[in-house]
Amino acid sequence: MLRVATWNINSVRLRIDQVARFVAESGTDVLCLQEIKCLEDQFPRNAFADMGLPHLKIAGQKGWHGVAIASRRPIEPSETFQSCKLGHARCVSVQVAGVDIQNFYIPAGGDVPDRELNPKFDHKMDFYEQLTATVAAQDRSRPLLMCGDFNIAPSEFDVWNHRYMSKIVSHTPIEVETLNRLQVAGAFTDVVREAFPEPQKLASWWSYRAEDFRKSARGLRLDHIWTSPGLTPAVVAGSATIHEPVRAWTQPSDHCPITVDLDV
Template identity: 45%
Template sequence: MPFSVATWNINSVRLRMPIVERLLIEQAPDVLCLQETKVPDELFPEKAFRKLGYEHIAFHGQKGYHGVATVARRPIEVVEKRRFCEIDDSRHLSVTVRAGGKAILLHNFYVPAGGDEPDPEINRKFRHKLDFVAEMNAIRAEHDEVSGSILVGDLNIAPLEHDVWSHKQLLKVVSHTPVETESFEAMRRAGNWVDLMRLNVPQEQKLYTWWSYRAQDWEASDRGRRLDHVWSSPNLVTNFAGYEILRPARGWERPSDHVPVIARFDLE
């Protein structure tokens, strides 16, 4: 079986633990990276994960907001819980995991959403988002013959024209403004990261991982955005075996507004 990594903004792991359990039972990824866990470390539901065979757990949380966690069926080792913009938000966690004879450095990110007004002069949340992405330039796709890097998470930016339901209508909407998309793609290239979700998918094809709670019928309107991403170092591209956006999860009971993305690699 290939090595698999799932990423999912769960919007409160304790509230939505039943659908997390469903994902792990039905899809059984080797590693699951969660964002927006909204739980302090001492209250993280470790027992529920261990019961399903996910014995290896790392988390970086806080009460009520943000938070990231990485759980795995194989050993992981925490590398870093990086602080961005001199703010003590829980938005990053990196671990190492072994697969296919390689030590994989796996980054789990939750980039700030940025608020509603795309003007950094009047919206401090948007300023924070831009500064956060700028600091991500320091996160490089480290690799050599015996190692590689994977970066996943809710990066809260839909960079390409067909990563949103309407490029024209969303150019002034936070998550798809030019200042965000240009800095985002520049940051990805600076780190030498490969956007695996677009690797073999034409840029003209729509790709979404998020549908707003505000839509009366999210499936019928299908006004989505690709806010969740999977990147890798160049040396893992030949091992990339494809991915799945688990769209049906948006219709599960008490769903997140994001759906899981599961990437697979030919690494035992």
């Protein structure tokens, strides 16, 4: 079995002790991180070796962005689905146990959901368009897992208030349609939603502005794990887990980890 996790860590060096705790408690075999916020030579490699994840693929960037994959098992090269027109460190990939794992930190898109008025939103839409074109050209029988912080909550049950959030970047109709097109292009299964069908409310992110994130209950499901038709049969039924208690740890990331088990 292979347990894969995705987590927007919001600075890997600041939260390395939390990473070690999560890996130990969850038994994660492959950890996909977003917003590591460091360069490759600043990444805490020794700490990952100590926690049993010595095999690393890192795409770093000074002060911003950055993604990494840490694995218990040996990794093989994979062609990364590079989709960032600005050249940010937002995607990295590896093969583990025959599974192609693509890890993304997709742009948030700023505050105004208009491509002409907001370059950040245009960047987000462009990223999705390029990624969708790449995915559409792939062999669907390929064992492919795409995960990360997609910065879109697709369903009315993935946001705390559908009517309000429909006007806010991350859940606007154009973003939901864009995410759906990507999912259809690869015939991906949303493994978390498969494990927790609608109308159950789900979230993986809660703003730092709330003193008590559980009391405010204004979460969004921005983090996702998708599997291709060639990999979905290997997903252990019901194994997908949103590790919400991690968000309550001291000085946490605003995102919590998500895991899924693969029978490979």
